[in-house]
Structures are given as structure tokens and as C-alpha cells.
Amino acid sequence: MNESSPRHVAGHVPVLRLGDVLLVTLQGDLYDSAAQQLQQDLAETIAHSRVTGVVIDISGVEVVDSFLGRVLAEIAAQAELLAARTVVAGMRPAVAITLVELGLSLPGLRTALTTEAALELLDRPIVTPRSGGRRQERP
Template identity: 80%
Template sequence: MAPVPVLALGDVLLVSLQGELHDGMAEQLQQDLSERIATAGVTGVVIDISGVEIVDSFLGRVLAEIASTARLLAARTVLAGMRPAVAITLVELGLTLPGLTTALDVDRALELLSQRGR
């Protein structure tokens, strides 16, 4: 099981989730992001979920925990590319994803992070 690739774009980390993300991979991603934020002076994290068909309650919780951890380490998290069906599922599950800002796509997510930095 290969780790989820994380790209550094200056002081922003870009994570692109594709297909199904198994629980172990999600937990490993959370740990890897926390370490990279703490050691690399990261100010923002963009998580692109446009390639994800289903966000279950576990993945929703992991995404919220990534945002909480990033916030404690002085970085902001933006969730990009959420499909309408995924949004409906999250609402039906009662998941609010506190601490996560959302954007329609990665470009808008990066724009949001650059605006808040001013």
C-alpha cells in the first residue's frame, strides 16, 4: 500500500486523494501531514477530494482531525473538489467538518490561502 503523495507548493502542501482511501492510509496521511507541517514551516494544506467517490464517517473524522492538528500547528486547511453527492452524504451523516474551509477546486483553494495570508 503506497502512501498518499503530498506535494509542497512553497509553504502549502497539496494532497490529492484518488479513489478509495483505506482507514490505515488515512491515518498514515494524518500522521505524515502533521510531521510535515511541524518541520517544514507549512502555512496551508489543500486536500483535493475530487477523485473520491465516497467519504464515510471515518474519513470525514480524519479530515476534520487533520484540520484541527494543522490549526494547532498554525496552518490552515482547505478541502477542495467536493462532489455534490459527497456533500449530501456528509450532511446525511451529520458530519460538519469543523475547521475545514471548502473550495470548489484546487485553484480556488490556493487563492483562499493566499488571500488569508495578507
């Protein structure tokens, strides 16, 4: 019997590896259990494969509740500990507004408009995550 069959239940999120980057695409409603499973899978995959970046594409997600918001922040934090940068890509305007209204502005999270922009961001040299107060004087 296939060992991994219990993982192929409905709601399981596949993690794809593209070179040094892991790509996760979330679609539709994500159950809490699936989100937690994803968090665990990602931690294991990052530790084994020594990737340097994780891109989570949430352009297919219409509703992000406080739980999923927290899971995203936790994924980013744990990836950081494993020396990988996480970028959340393609958040919809409505989702962004909801998260802000919930008070979850996820300050430590890197974001990008599209998956492409996220990969580009990960290609750039490592800088500290954007903190708004940073002043960069013009030369």
C-alpha cells in the same frame, strides 16, 4: 536498502510541497490505515517545513465515510495547532450530501470548489473560518 520503502505500499498518499502550501490529492478508495498514515505524515511535514497552508483535493473521491470525514476534520484541527490553514477542495455533490445526511457538516473545515480556488483562499489574509452567523454590513 531504501529506508522509505515500507511507505510505498499500495494506498500511500503522497504529500507535495508547493512553496508555502502542502498539496494532497486523494484518489479513489482510501483505506482507513492510509488515511491515518496521511494524518500522521501531514502533522510531521507541517511541523518540519513550517508551511502555512494545506490543500486536500478530494475531487477523485467518490465515497467519504464517517471515518474519513472525521480524519479530515482532525487533520484541519491539528494543522490549525501547527499554524497552518487547511482547505478541502473539490468535494463532489454526492459526497457532500452523504456527509450532511451522516450529520457530519464539519463546521470548522475550510472548503473550496477547486484546488485553484483553495490556493487563492490561502493567499488571502488570515480571517477566522467562515461562521455563518457573521454579518458583514455593506458600506
